[in-house]
Amino acid sequence: MNRISWNQYFMSQSHLLSRRSTCTRLAVGATIVREKRMIAGGYNGSIAGGAHCSDEGCYVIDNHCVRTIHAEMNALLQCAKFGVPTEGAEIYVTHFPCLQCCKALIQSGIKTVYYAVDYKNHPYAVELFNQAKVKVVQVQLEKSQDDETKQEFMSNLLDKLAETNMNKEEIQALYKKAELLFS
Numbered sequence: 001m002n003r004i005s006w007n008q009y010f011m012s013q014s015h016l017l018s019r020r021s022t023c024t025r026l027a028v029g030a031t032i033v034r035e036k037r038m039i040a041g042g043y044n045g046s047i048a049g050g051a052h053c054s055d056e057g058c059y060v061i062d063n064h065c066v067r068t069i070h071a072e073m074n075a076l077l078q079c080a081k082f083g084v085p086t087e088g089a090e091i092y093v094t095h096f097p098c099l100q101c102c103k104a105l106i107q108s109g110i111k112t113v114y115y116a117v118d119y120k121n122h123p124y125a126v127e128l129f130n131q132a133k134v135k136v137v138q139v140q141l142e143k144s145q146d147d148e149t150k151q152e153f154m155s156n157l158l159d160k161l162a163e164t165n166m167n168k169e170e171i172q173a174l175y176k177k178a179e180l181l182f183s
């Protein structure tokens with residue numbers, strides 16, 4: 001039996017949430033966890049009932065989409081709405097938090113930030129996390145064992161094809177397609 005780790009479990013949840021994002025600029029998901037329990041989740045989206053960027057295009061001012069509430073902020077606001085304490089909690093985010101979210105996370109008592117991918121990591125955000133003694137840990141999403149087996153099979157198959165006299169361009173196109181499928 002291959003049991004998924006807590007880190008992978010919560011990070012997977014954030015990646016699932018990111019697929020609900022409506023802002024076309026970046027799909028982000030965030031999960032707030034306390035004592036190994038998910039207490040809130042959020043994704044990049046508009047206010048409830050508002051127009052979606054995915055329908056009407058982003059509302060961009062100074063290179064930022066002002067329509068969107070960030071995933072981390074949405075998760076925190078869900079806690080505010082339902083009166084759930086965030087003191088001492090942890091957050092799992094798909095991307096390194098922006099400066100605004102960084103400050104909100106610190107101020108709401110979040111003690112650990114787990115993020116999957118670096119994203120324009122602002123040096124001041126890094127400094128503030130340090131100063132507030134918030135632990136920041138990168139947790140990359142691992143592929144499932146099933147996916148790994150499939151990827152290995154496909155890559156072996158393509159290598160074998162490359163040894164035949166098949167057209168080089170066609171082979172390259174297949175390699176590219178396989179890469180996209182598993183990225």
Ligand SMILES: [Zn+2]
Pocket residue numbers: 022023024025053057058059065066067068
């Ligand atoms: Zn947008």
Ligand SMILES: [Zn+2]
Pocket residue numbers: 070071072097098099100101102
């Ligand atoms: Zn943010």
